[in-house]
Amino acid sequence: MQVAIQDSETPLAAKPEMELIAKYGGPVPRYTSYPTALQFHAGVGAATVEGWLGSLRDAGEASVYLHMAYCKSLCLYCGCNMKVTNKPETITAYVDVLIDEMRRTAALLPERLKVGAIHLGGGTPSYVPMKDLRRVFAVLNELFDVTDSAEISMEIDPRQLAEGMPALLGELGFNRASLGIQDTNDVVQQVIRRVQPQEMNVRAVSQLRTAGVQDINVDLLYGLPMQTRATMRQTVADMMELKPSRIALFGYAHVPWMKKHQAVLENHELPDAEARLAIFNTAVEELTKAGYVAVGIDHFCLPTDPMAIAAKDGELKRNFMGYTTDAAPVLLGFGASAISQYRQGYAQNITAPAEYLDAMTRKGLPIARGVAVSEGDVARRGVIEQLLCGMRAEGRDLDDLLVQRERLEAMIGDGLAEWQGERLCVTEKGRPFARAVAACFDAYLGKGASTMGRHSKGV
Ligand SMILES: C[S@@+](CC[C@H](N)C(=O)[O-])C[C@H]1O[C@@H](n2cnc3c(N)ncnc32)[C@H](O)[C@@H]1O
Ligand code: SF4
Numbered sequence: 001m002q003v004a005i006q007d008s009e010t011p012l013a014a015k016p017e018m019e020l021i022a023k024y025g026g027p028v029p030r031y032t033s034y035p036t037a038l039q040f041h042a043g044v045g046a047a048t049v050e051g052w053l054g055s056l057r058d059a060g061e062a063s064v065y066l067h068m069a070y071c072k073s074l075c076l077y078c079g080c081n082m083k084v085t086n087k088p089e090t091i092t093a094y095v096d097v098l099i100d101e102m103r104r105t106a107a108l109l110p111e112r113l114k115v116g117a118i119h120l121g122g123g124t125p126s127y128v129p130m131k132d133l134r135r136v137f138a139v140l141n142e143l144f145d146v147t148d149s150a151e152i153s154m155e156i157d158p159r160q161l162a163e164g165m166p167a168l169l170g171e172l173g174f175n176r177a178s179l180g181i182q183d184t185n186d187v188v189q190q191v192i193r194r195v196q197p198q199e200m201n202v203r204a205v206s207q208l209r210t211a212g213v214q215d216i217n218v219d220l221l222y223g224l225p226m227q228t229r230a231t232m233r234q235t236v237a238d239m240m241e242l243k244p245s246r247i248a249l250f251g252y253a254h255v256p257w258m259k260k261h262q263a264v265l266e267n268h269e270l271p272d273a274e275a276r277l278a279i280f281n282t283a284v285e286e287l288t289k290a291g292y293v294a295v296g297i298d299h300f301c302l303p304t305d306p307m308a309i310a311a312k313d314g315e316l317k318r319n320f321m322g323y324t325t326d327a328a329p330v331l332l333g334f335g336a337s338a339i340s341q342y343r344q345g346y347a348q349n350i351t352a353p354a355e356y357l358d359a360m361t362r363k364g365l366p367i368a369r370g371v372a373v374s375e376g377d378v379a380r381r382g383v384i385e386q387l388l389c390g391m392r393a394e395g396r397d398l399d400d401l402l403v404q405r406e407r408l409e410a411m412i413g414d415g416l417a418e419w420q421g422e423r424l425c426v427t428e429k430g431r432p433f434a435r436a437v438a439a440c441f442d443a444y445l446g447k448g449a450s451t452m453g454r455h456s457k458g459v
Contacts, residue, residue: 020414021273024436029445031388031438032320033346034381035371037339039444040348044370052342053108056330061116061147063328065321066136067335068125069094069353072160075194076264077182077224079253081337082123083353094335094353095132097360099139101334101349104365106143115144117326120154127160130168137172151176151326153215158204159196166204170211177208178217178248184238185231188224191268198238205242215305216244222279223252225268229282236286245305248322249283249298251276277432296323296389297434316389323389345372376401380441387438391426398424401441408440 029036056062070085071078085091106113118140120128128136140146153176154169169177181201182194189195205216218239222232239247254270256263271279284294292300293308296316301308310316310325317324319331320339331341336356339348347370350356359366373381380401386393402408408424411417416430417437426434439445 017277018274020416020433021277023414024411024416024433025273026436028435028439029442030322031384031435031442032318032322033339033341034384034442035346035373035377035444036442037346037348039371040346040369041371042369044345044347044367044372046365046367048345048370048372049340049342049347049365049367050108052344052347053105054110055344056113056342057110059113059330061114061328062144062330062332063117063119063319063326064115064140064144065331065333065338066098066118066120066125067333067338067349068120068122068128069336070127071122071124071157072127073193074261075182075192076261077192077194077221077252077254078261079255079259080123081351081353088129091128092132094357095128095136097357098335099135100360101366102139102143105332105334113144113330113332115140115146115150116328117151118146118153119151119321121321122155124157124160125154126156126162126165130162130165133168133172146173153178153217155180156204156208158200159194161204161207166207166211166213169208169213174213176215176217177213178219179204179242179244181218181235181239182221183224183227183231184235185227188226188231191225191265198241201238201242205244215246216242217246217248218242218244219248219250220283221250221252222283223254223271223276225265225270227271227279229279232279232282233286236283236290240290243302245302246307247287247292247300249280249287249300251280251298280432294431296391297431299323311390314390318385318388346370376443380443383441384438387424387426387441388434391431391434392420392423394423396422398422403443403445404440408437411437411440 067081069082070091071082072084072086074084152172152174154174155178157180179201181196182192183189184198208216220235254262254265287300291302293303295301295307295311299307306325307316307323315327317327319326319341329343333340333349335349336353337349337351339346347367350359350366350368356366379397383393383395383398383401408417411430411433412419415427416433417424417426426437430437
């Protein structure tokens with residue numbers, strides 16, 4: 001059940017915006033890759049990836065992603081690939097296998113790889129026992145040349161930050177932490193089953209900074225049940241107490257056909273598209289007043305943050321982690337569901353942790369699916385990335401790469417995009433629709449497995 005949110009304080013989105021949402025706010029991919037994960041197929045498996053790894057010479061600095069699949073409890077909105085466990089030994093056993101996968105992969109490389117970025121995501125990496133984190137880092141340093149300037153980051157659930165963990169992160173060289181906060185309103189928190197008092201956030205940030213993990217990101221969500229413009233205003237005000245250098249403001253992706261537990265949230269008031277946009281716009285207003293600059297479609301940064309600087313210089317990138325300053329062409333992903341990126345294409349590990357663990361009892365890499373990229377894919381990926389990162393794209397072949405010409409012209413007619421000579425620009429009004437503009441260059445949309453119905457809403 002989707003109902004309009006009750007918020008008597010101020011009107012919701014203006015009528016013209018509602019018409020635009022109806023026209024262009026439908027499901028579109030998030031474009032953390034192109035082709036998107038829906039084009040991945042079983043034809044790209046371990047044998048293909050072994051070949052890609054074997055050709056990895058002069059790769060420059062690669063990035064590493066480690067998927068830590070476990071959480072202490074389930075948040076009802078969660079769209080991540082995770083399993084709940086209360087047993088530390090389950091996580092320790094998973095880490096054993098993750099280390100084995102790293103060793104198998106490194107053994108296939110023709111030369112020692114330099115690593116310039118390491119990111120631990122999940123699930124909840126801050127829930128991994130400290131002794132196991134130490135083991136992971138010992139093996140990373142044994143197998144790869146981790147550069148002195150590497151960005152080392154972790155997704156942290158402030159509810160699962162054991163005493164001693166901040167100090168360990170400082171010791172292991174972590175320099176950035178992303179805190180999952182979502183919303184600070186207690187009614188919203190109870191409905192989404194994630195109770196996390198603001199004092200807990202304040203304490204976590206203070207402990208991390210004291211331990212030397214200086215760069216703090218936070219994740220917020222808009223579009224959750226019971227959220228209003230007033231609750232969002234308070235959530236942003238609470239963030240100002242933490243002064244993170246980056247804030248990711250993700251639109252809640254409601255995909256109960258994939259994540260059945262999300263259906264419970266339909267018992268409450270889920271903001272509809274216009275209410276979502278109104279709440280999003282409120283956050284934008286408050287964050288702008290507080291001195292943050294909008295980066296891409298869903299990030300806000302202090303102007304001194306490297307991501308804001310990269311965006312200004314046209315050097316922002318997009319990969320499976322979302323927006324990033326990391327320009328590495330090679331990303332090695334380890335763990336259940338982890339995606340790797342090579343020059344030749346993408347490959348994803350088996351998604352379900354139990355099946356991933358089972359596959360690793362046999363020889364070879366635990367690859368489930370992937371896709372090889374063609375020259376056309378690379379060109380379209382460039383355009384989509386430019387649009388989502390810098391709100392503009394240019395290049396002589398832009399016109400040839402356009403797939404949905406009429407739709408783009410309609411969006412231009414509605415003031416969401418404009419041509420400035422050979423450059424296509426998303427207007428300020430069009431920023432919330434940037435994914436829909438980018439989708440005009442997607443040659444796969446609506447084809448094969450990539451049916452629109454499988455994506456979450458575009459706005
Ligand atoms: C792996 S979690 C972060 C680490 C830790 N598990 C936590 O929740 O604090 C990654 C982020 O994904 C976002 N997320 C989770 N489910 C989502 C959904 N259904 N739609 C949009 N974003 C979602 C949340 O903002 C969350 O902080
Ligand atoms: S949002 Fe984070 S803590 Fe909550 S279930 Fe998902 S991955 Fe786990």
